[in-house]
Amino acid sequence: MNLDFLIAAVAMAGLLIGLHLMEKRRNATRKPTEQEMLFFLARATETSEFEQFRRAAEAWDISGHKVESDFNRYLFSLALPYYVRDYLRKAGESDPALMGLASSCFTGTLLPKRSCDR
Incomplete structure (x- = not known):
């Protein structure tokens, strides 16, 4: 076996592992x-993103047609409507552990099942 190839392969593997660990550390704090x-x-609630849109719309009395339209827009442009942004803000305030779930997901830890009472 070619020693130069082996050294290059080990160096590349070390570089990739190092980059992965740096990204993991950065994502854990953002x-x-x-x-x-x-x-x-x-x-976390074992629902779909669309279901979260529907739940958010309930508090604002938004029609089902508008929810579908806004969700389709979200799928193409990732633009969240005001009522979903408000819902997410309130969910984060009422359950600060949700932010911890996010950082766990960034670092490769699976999300635990959460209550569906939102």
């Missing part, structure tokens, strides 16, 4: 985006 929070809340 605040998740609203889109990520929507994803984490949906996963």
Whole structure:
């Protein structure tokens, strides 16, 4: 076996592992985006992102048609409507552990199942 190839392979593996660990550390301390929070809340409650849109719309008395339209817009542009952003903000305030779930997900830890009472 070629010794130069072996040294290069080990160096590349070390570089990739180092980059992975640096990214993991950086992600553990950053605040998740609203889109990520929507994803984490949906996963934690074992629902879909669309269901989270529907739940958010209930507090604002938004029609089902508008919810569907806003969700379709979200799928194409990741733009969250005001009522979903408000819902996510309130969910984060009422359950600060949700932010901890986000950082756990960033670092590769699976999300525990959460209550579906939101």
